[in-house]
Amino acid sequence: MELQGHLLYIDITQICGIGCAFCMYADKHKAGMSMELSTLARENLVALINAPSVKRISISGEGEPLNNAKVFHEILGLSNGGKSFEFITSGFFPHAKMAEFYDETDRIVTANGDTCNIRLSADSHHIEKVKWRAHGFSLDYLQRCQPSGLSFSFRSIDTDRHFTREYLTKELQHWGIEANISELGPLEDVLVVGEQHFGIDYKNLVHPAVGTAEGYLDMHGYIAAIEAKVNKHFTFGSLNRPPLANGMDVTIKPNGDVYLYGIETHRLGNLHFDRLDWQRLQAHLVRNPLARALYTQPLTELLSRLENTDLLHSIITRVNNPYWLVKELAGHDGLLQAWEAA
């Protein structure tokens, strides 16, 4: 199996007090564990982050990663340079504290020769919960402070786009920033301020509530939109546009457990107890029949092999996102076996 351009997700905390109604991790916020780095965890992260085959290191959480900014900055410090980091956040800190966070992040990545894109949630579900909104503030910070290692983009789970477009344009106007938004593709817009371009990515909502506004994509529509964006069939793994092969998509949980993203039925190891590198992770992938099927066969084909029952239909409608599908199917005896034997 040829694999290139891996994506490494590190979930650094389960703590979050924001309380989005749709949150898939709300049950974990009570325990509220945050990642700490043991000696072996640092050695493993050094190996994983600095491998040439890694295209991006994305720091997020099963909570709000700003609640563990210290470990985020420690992780940035493990890079040997030339790496692209990403930090996915609601940006909820008061603005003075947010500016300190940006200053420190920029200081570390610039010293190491890395970059970090700050990806701010800009959808109706987050915005209504966040008092200190970071969108206008962040582009204003960018213009005033010109941090050489930072860039900004936006993400939204309003796939109908209406809320996000209107919110961002008005919010930026409050900060004296005139912006135009145009459509780039089925799940992408670009926000233009003068000569600067800022991406807006749309993802579909997992477990949409009854009565969710029209315009949301269903699972099949979402898969078709991703396929149009990357110009290849949707399989699991980090999708790269042709002629590149796909890469591994690996996620590390706050307790150090390591999984292939979306395939949490099979733990690959733990950051604190096992020696990890990309070769070892790839060996796990190749040995595991379910992961192998999901990485090599289009998901639409795998779905067509399952019996078209009411149960399957209701799971697909409820989950509405391919990366949550395996977890849901695993809860029902026999549903995943057809893929493991594929």
Ligand code: SF4
């Ligand atoms: S900010 Fe993220 S982790 Fe926190 S409640 Fe909202 S969706 Fe959940």
